[in-house]
Each structure stands twice: as structure tokens, then as C-alpha cells.
Amino acid sequence: MEKLQQLYEGKAKKVYATEDPGLLIVSYKDDATAFNGVKRGTISGKGVINNRMSNRLMAKLEKAGIPTHFVRELSDRDTLVKKVEIVPLEVIVRNLSAGSFSKRYGVEEGICFEEPTVEFSYKNDDLGDPLINTDSALALGLATRKELAVIRAYALAVNLELSAFWEKCGVTLVDFKLEFGRLPDGTVILADEISPDTCRLWDTETGKKLDKDRFRRDLGGVEDAYQEVMQRLEAHDEA
Numbered sequence: 227m228e229k230l231q232q233l234y235e236g237k238a239k240k241v242y243a244t245e246d247p248g249l250l251i252v253s254y255k256d257d258a259t260a261f262n263g264v265k266r267g268t269i270s271g272k273g274v275i276n277n278r279m280s281n282r283l284m285a286k287l288e289k290a291g292i293p294t295h296f297v298r299e300l301s302d303r304d305t306l307v308k309k310v311e312i313v314p315l316e317v318i319v320r321n322l323s324a325g326s327f328s329k330r331y332g333v334e335e336g337i338c339f340e341e342p343t344v345e346f347s348y349k350n351d352d353l354g355d356p357l358i359n360t361d362s363a364l365a366l367g368l369a370t371r372k373e374l375a376v377i378r379a380y381a382l383a384v385n386l387e388l389s390a391f392w393e394k395c396g397v398t399l400v401d402f403k404l405e406f407g408r409l410p411d412g413t414v415i416l417a418d419e420i421s422p423d424t425c426r427l428w429d430t431e432t433g434k435k436l437d438k439d440r441f442r443r444d445l446g447g448v449e450d451a452y453q454e455v456m457q458r459l460e461a462h463d464e465a
């Protein structure tokens with residue numbers, strides 16, 4: 227499958243049309259941004275790792291019965307995916323306190339929750355992706371009540387699968403962000419990516435951060451952390 231015209235360039239990926247109107251090619255870049263694009267940089271080799279990691283994890287989720295956009299890896303950076311209409315919500319699942327949760331509620335990072343939390347943000351760069359509740363999402367017509375219920379159930383199912391897998395790798399899945407999309411028939415499936423850009427991954431033994439927080443917080447060793455967490459995945463993934 228060949229890349230045709232570029233349809234979109236985002237912060238970390240480019241999207242191309244293909245000869246099949248139902249399929250797109252996503253191409254992962256090494257560009258990194260944080261704080262809604264205010265901080266910019268490059269994480270060398272990130273695109274390759276995020277592409278491969280996201281594909282491996284999505285394949286695993288498919289096997290577990292969670293539908294995703296993943297079709298086939300085409301190269302180091304390029305993947306064929308199903309074309310969807312993105313639901314303009316960022317769906318965040320948290321197992322431990324960190325990041326904006328800790329800031330918002332004034333609690334330290336690393337508190338382990340009894341139950342995971344699910345949060346929605348309205349995907350809107352101009353507004354800075356504000357937190358939104360389900361009533362407001364319904365009022366804005368971002369999704370239907372049924373879609374929100376499906377999205378929540380999938381997000382929690384993804385958390386169960388991925389938490390168990392990362393645990394085998396000696397990595398704690400602290401939190402992550404998902405995006406969902408609609409197929410032409412209205413079916414909701416998991417889209418976008420699952421990578422160290424979109425997850426917090428802490429070494430279970432040492433607590434070392436193995437994700438994009440190293441870039442966001444200028445902790446150094448960003449490339450090494452991405453490589454390390456990918457190696458852990460490859461060492462424990464039977465596929």
C-alpha cells in the first residue's frame with residue numbers, strides 16, 4: 227500500500243490517504259511537543275519506537291477483544307490503519323496519582339488508587355484540552371451516551387490488559403491517554419497511538435520514569451528511556 231496525498235500533519239504524526247478510501251497510512255515523527263505545543267524538541271528514534279510499540283500493544287488488545295484501527299505495520303515508521311472519524315475526547319485512565327491529577331488535587335505523585343479513574347478531556351488545542359464531564363460532552367454533542375459508555379468500558383478493558391502486560395515487564399502503568407474513532411457504520415474503535423508519549427511508565431523496582439515525562443520535565447536520558455521500555459516490551463511479548 228502506497229502513501230498518496232498528505233491529509234494532515236499533527237505534532238507527532240503525519241497522515242496520508244491511500245488508494246483505499248477506508249484506509250490511511252500514519253507516519254510517526256521524532257518531533258516532541260509538550261504543554262500544548264509550547265515546549266518543542268526532537269527525541270531521536272522516537273517515531274520508530276512509538277510506531278512499533280503502538281502496533282504491538284494494539285495487536286494485543288485486538289486479541290483480547292478490543293477493536294482497534296490497527297491493520298498492518300508497513301515499515302519502521304509507517305502503519306496502515308482504518309480510517310475513522312475521531313471522537314474529540316482524550317480519554318485518560320489513571321492507576322496512580324501523577325501529572326495533572328496531582329497538580330489539580332494537590333496530592334503527591336505515586337499514590338496507588340483502589341480503583342482506576344477515567345477522565346475525559348475535550349480535544350481542542352485552542353482551549354488547551356479542558357477536562358470535561360459526560361453531561362457537558364453530551365451537551366456539546368461530542369459523543370452519544372451510548373458511545374461514552376462503550377468508550378469507558380473499552381478504556382477500562384485496555385487498562386486491565388496493558389497493566390497486566392507491563393507488570394510482566396517490570397513496568398508500572400501509571401496512567402495513559404486513549405483516543406477513539408467511529409467507522410462509517412458508527413462502530414467505535416480504539417485509534418491514535420499507545421506509546422511512551424501517551425502513557426506514564428515507571429520502572430516498578432526503582433520508580434524510574436521511562437516515558438515522555440523525561441522530556442516534559444527535562445530529566446535527561448529521554449532516548450535511552452524510550453529504548454529501554456521498548457526492549458522490555460520485546461523481551462516479554464510472545465508475539
Ligand code: TMP
Nearest residue numbers: 324325326327401402403423424425426
Ligand atoms: P496528565 O497527567 O498531564 O493529564 O496526563 C495523563 C496522561 O495522558 C499521561 O500518561 C500523558 C498523557 N497525555 C497525552 O498523551 N497527551 C497530552 O496532551 C497530555 C496532556 C497527556
Ligand code: ASP
Nearest residue numbers: 237259260261262263264
Ligand atoms: N502532546 C501534548 C502537546 O503538545 C502534550 C503532552 O504530551 O504533554 O502539547
